Amino acid sequence: MSTCMKATLSVAMAAAFLVVSSFAPALAQAADAAPYQVSGGNKVDAHTLSGWRTWRALACERCHGAAQEGMVGPSLVNSLKVLSKDQFKDTVLKGRIDKGMPNFDGSKMVVDNIDNLYAYLKGRSDGAIQPGRLQEMDK
Amino acid sequence: MSFQSRLTCLAGCLAGSLALIAGAAFAADSDTAKLTKDPKNWAMQAGNLNNHRYSELKQITSKNAKNLTVAWTFSTGVLRGHEGGPLVIGDTMYLHSPFPNKVFAIALEDQSIRWKYEPKQDPTVIPVMCCDTVNRGLAYANGKIFLQQADTTLVALDAKTGNELWKVKVGDPKLGETTTNTPHVFKDKILTGISGGEFGVRGRITAHDINTGKVLWKAYSTGPDNELIVDPNKTMTWTDGKMAPIGANSSLKTWQGDQWKLGGGTTWGWYSYDPDLNTVYYGTGNPSTWNPRQRPGDNKWSMTIFARDLDTGMAKWVYQMTPHDEWDYDGVNEMILADIKVKGKPRKALVHFDRNGFAYTMDRVSGELLVAEKYDPVVNWATHIDMKSGRPQVVAKYSTDKNGPDVNTKGVCPSALGTKDQQPASYSPRTGLFYVPTNHVCMDYEPFQIEYTAGQPYVGSTLSMYAAPNSHGGMGNFIAWDAGTGKMVWSKPERFSVWSGALSTAGDVVFYGTLEGYLKAVDLNGKELWKFKTPSGIIGNVTTWEYKGKQYVGVLSGIGGWAGIGLAAGLTKGNEGLGAVGGYKDLAKYTELGGVLTVFALPDR
Numbered sequence: 001m002s003t004c005m006k007a008t009l010s011v012a013m014a015a016a017f018l019v020v021s022s023f024a025p026a027l028a029q030a031a032d033a034a035p036y037q038v039s040g041g042n043k044v045d046a047h048t049l050s051g052w053r054t055w056r057a058l059a060c061e062r063c064h065g066a067a068q069e070g071m072v073g074p075s076l077v078n079s080l081k082v083l084s085k086d087q088f089k090d091t092v093l094k095g096r097i098d099k100g101m102p103n104f105d106g107s108k109m110v111v112d113n114i115d116n117l118y119a120y121l122k123g124r125s126d127g128a129i130q131p132g133r134l135q136e137m138d139k
Numbered sequence: 140m141s142f143q144s145r146l147t148c149l150a151g152c153l154a155g156s157l158a159l160i161a162g163a164a165f166a167a168d169s170d171t172a173k174l175t176k177d178p179k180n181w182a183m184q185a186g187n188l189n190n191h192r193y194s195e196l197k198q199i200t201s202k203n204a205k206n207l208t209v210a211w212t213f214s215t216g217v218l219r220g221h222e223g224g225p226l227v228i229g230d231t232m233y234l235h236s237p238f239p240n241k242v243f244a245i246a247l248e249d250q251s252i253r254w255k256y257e258p259k260q261d262p263t264v265i266p267v268m269c270c271d272t273v274n275r276g277l278a279y280a281n282g283k284i285f286l287q288q289a290d291t292t293l294v295a296l297d298a299k300t301g302n303e304l305w306k307v308k309v310g311d312p313k314l315g316e317t318t319t320n321t322p323h324v325f326k327d328k329i330l331t332g333i334s335g336g337e338f339g340v341r342g343r344i345t346a347h348d349i350n351t352g353k354v355l356w357k358a359y360s361t362g363p364d365n366e367l368i369v370d371p372n373k374t375m376t377w378t379d380g381k382m383a384p385i386g387a388n389s390s391l392k393t394w395q396g397d398q399w400k401l402g403g404g405t406t407w408g409w410y411s412y413d414p415d416l417n418t419v420y421y422g423t424g425n426p427s428t429w430n431p432r433q434r435p436g437d438n439k440w441s442m443t444i445f446a447r448d449l450d451t452g453m454a455k456w457v458y459q460m461t462p463h464d465e466w467d468y469d470g471v472n473e474m475i476l477a478d479i480k481v482k483g484k485p486r487k488a489l490v491h492f493d494r495n496g497f498a499y500t501m502d503r504v505s506g507e508l509l510v511a512e513k514y515d516p517v518v519n520w521a522t523h524i525d526m527k528s529g530r531p532q533v534v535a536k537y538s539t540d541k542n543g544p545d546v547n548t549k550g551v552c553p554s555a556l557g558t559k560d561q562q563p564a565s566y567s568p569r570t571g572l573f574y575v576p577t578n579h580v581c582m583d584y585e586p587f588q589i590e591y592t593a594g595q596p597y598v599g600s601t602l603s604m605y606a607a608p609n610s611h612g613g614m615g616n617f618i619a620w621d622a623g624t625g626k627m628v629w630s631k632p633e634r635f636s637v638w639s640g641a642l643s644t645a646g647d648v649v650f651y652g653t654l655e656g657y658l659k660a661v662d663l664n665g666k667e668l669w670k671f672k673t674p675s676g677i678i679g680n681v682t683t684w685e686y687k688g689k690q691y692v693g694v695l696s697g698i699g700g701w702a703g704i705g706l707a708a709g710l711t712k713g714n715e716g717l718g719a720v721g722g723y724k725d726l727a728k729y730t731e732l733g734g735v736l737t738v739f740a741l742p743d744r
Binding site for chain 2: 053056057058059061062063066072095097098100101102104106107108109133
C-alpha cells in the first residue's frame with residue numbers, strides 16, 4: 001500500500017470517526033432499541049442483511065467461527081454483550097494487531113457498513129438472529 | 140552426489156568444455172544431498188530430495204515398535220499450529236516454531252539449547268495468515284540454517300552460532316503475502332514460495348544463491364510467458380493423449396482481462412528435485428477467489444504441476460489438474476519422485492496426491508499423464524479424469540460455477556480441505572507403496588460476489604464441512620496406495636483428518652500422528668502396533684534419526700492449522716441451525732493448544 005493511499009485512508013477514517021462522534025448522543029439514546037429487525041430468526045431488515053454480507057465478504061468466520069462462537073478469535077456472541085457500539089467500531093476499524101485482529105479501516109465495505117455489521121452481530125449475540133444464511137424480510 | 144558418480148557422469152554424459160562448466164557447477168553444490176544419504180541425519184524436511192520421507196534405519200521394527208518409550212521432550216513455548224518437523228545433522232537438532240518463528244539449535248547429547256533465534260516481525264502478519272500461523276520447518280546447507288519467516292523474509296543463520304548471515308524479503312504482507320513453506324535447498328540454490336491464495340496474491344517461486352540470498356530467477360504461476368518462464372514452443376503439456384507445446388500466452392488467454400494479476404497459484408507446498416534431470420517439481424494453488432463465476436476460463440497455471448530446470452527456471456512441462464477451480468482444490472501437495480513400475484513398465488515417475496481427490500502418476504521426464512484415480516471412494520465432484528484430455532469430468536450438480544453464486548451446492552466430496560492437504564505422504568522403496576494421510580470430509584459450498592481490496596481476504600464463499608456421509612463416521616483415513624496401478628492397498632479409518640506427515644522405515648514400520656494427539660506406528664498391512672498420546676493434536680511430520688547408535692523418532696504436536704480451523708468450520712451447518720455435533724467440538728474433547736516435540740526410542744536393555 002502506498003503512502004498516498006494510507007493518507008487517503010486515514011482521512012476517510014477520521015471522517016468516519018467524526019460522523020460517529022457528532023452523532024454519539026443520538027446513538028446512545030437509540031441504544032435501548034435493537035439495531036436490527038428480524039422475523040423468524042433468518043429474515044432481517046436491509047441494513048442488517050448488509051451487515052451479514054459484510055461479515056461474509058470479509059471472511060470473519062475464519063477466526064470467529066461460522067456461528068460467531070469463536071475459534072482462533074474470540075466469541076462475538078459473548079463480546080457483543082460486553083462491548084459498547086463505539087468500542088466495537090474501534091476494534092473492527094483499528095484492529096487489535098497484537099492479538100491477531102486486523103484493522104479493517106482499509107476495506108470500503110467495512111467502513112461503509114460498520115453500523116450494519118454491528119446490527120447483525122448484536123442480533124446474533126442477542127440470540128435473535130440465527131447463524132448462517134439470511135434473507136431480507138418482506139417489506 | 141558421490142565422487143564416484145560425479146566421475147561417471149562427467150565421463151559418461153559430458154565432454155570438453157561442457158565438462159568444465161559442469162565441474163564448476165558441481166563445485167558449488169551444497170552438502171545437503173550428501174547429508175541426506177546418511178540415514179543418521181534428517182537433513183531436509185522430507186528426509187531427501189525426492190520427498191520420500193523414508194529412512195533406512197531399522198533398529199525400530201514392526202516386531203519391537205510396541206516397546207517404544209519417550210526419550211525426551213521439548214516445549215517450543217508457542218501455542219497455535221505446529222507443522223513441519225526438526226532437522227538433525229550430526230549431533231545437533233534444529234527446530235522451528237510457528238509465528239514468531241523461533242529457531243532452536245539443540246545438542247542431542249544433553250538436549251541443552253546451543254542457541255536460539257527469534258526474528259523481530261511485524262505482528263500485522265498474524266491476521267493476514269488468518270487463521271493459523273504455521274511454519275513447515277527449516278532447511279540446512281553448508282553450515283547454514285535457512286528460515287522462511289511468516290513476514291516473507293528468508294533468512295540464513297550460521298548453524299554454529301545462530302548469527303544472521305543474510306536476509307531477503309520475497310513478498311509484501313500488506314498485500315496479503317505471507318510465507319509458511321519450508322525453503323528447499325537443491326544443488327547450489329535455495330528455493331522458496333509464497334502463500335496468500337485467499338488474498339488475491341500472484342503466486343511465484345524464487346531461486347536464491349545459498350551464499351548471498353540473491354534472487355537468481357523468479358517464475359510466476361500466472362501472467363505473460365516471460366514472467367512464467369516458459370518457452371511456448373518447448374514447454375510441453377498433456378494434450379489429446381500426447382505431449383504438445385503449450386503455445387503463446389498460455390496463461391493470459393485463460394483469464395478475463397487482467398485478472399491474472401490477482402491470479403493466486405501460490406506455492407507453499409513441498410518441492411522435490413531430480414539431480415539427474417536437474418529438474419525441480421512443485422505445485423501451484425487455487426486461482427484466488429473461491430467464487431468461480433468471477434473468473435471465467437481455465438485460470439492457468441493455477442492448480443498445476445510445474446517441472447522446471449533448476450539452473451534457469453525454464454518450465455519443461457506443466458499439467459493443470461483442476462482447470463477453473465470451483466472448490467478450492469489447491470495443487471500444492473508434494474511431488475514424490477519414485478522409480479516404479481507403472482502398468483508393468485519401469486518409469487521415472489512423479490506421484491502426486493492432489494487436494495481434488497485424485498492421485499496422479501506422471502512420467503517425470505516427459506510430463507505424460509500415466510494414471511489418475513480417486514484415492515478416496517467418496518470423491519464425487521468428478522466421475523473420472525479423461526485420460527486423453529487430462530481433464531476431470533465434472534459432475535454438473537457439484538459444479539459451484541454452474542449452480543452459481545448464492546446457491547448452496549451441497550454434498551461435494553472432498554471438501555476444500557481436499558482428500559489430502561499439505562500433510563505429506565511417505566514412499567517406501569522397500570514396498571514400492573505410498574503411505575498417505577488423508578481427509579474424509581465433504582462440504583456444502585456457497586459462492587458469492589466479492590470485491591478485491593489489497594491486503595483483505597478475497598474468498599467469496601461460505602463453506603460447511605462434515606465427515607463423509609454414509610461412511611465410517613470418521614473424518615480421516617490412513618491409506619496405502621499403489622501408484623503403478625492407481626489402486627488402494629488398504630485403508631485405516633481415523634476419527635479425525637490425518638493432518639500429520641507420514642514416515643516409513645526399513646524396519647517396516649509406518650508412523651503418523653492424529654489430531655487427537657496420538658503418534659501411531661503401524662505395520663505394512665496397516666495394523667496398529669503402538670500409539671502414544673502426545674501433549675496436543677499432531678499436525679507435524681514424523682521424522683527419525685540416529686545418535687550414538689540409537690534410533691529416535693520425533694514429532695511436533697500442537698493442534699492448529701487448517702485442520703483445527705477447518706474442522707471448526709464444520710461446527711454448525713448454518714442453514715440447519717445449531718445443535719449438530721461438529722468435528723471441532725468433538726476435537727476439543729481430546730486436545731488443547733501447545734507446541735511440544737516428543738522424541739521416542741526403544742528402552743535400553
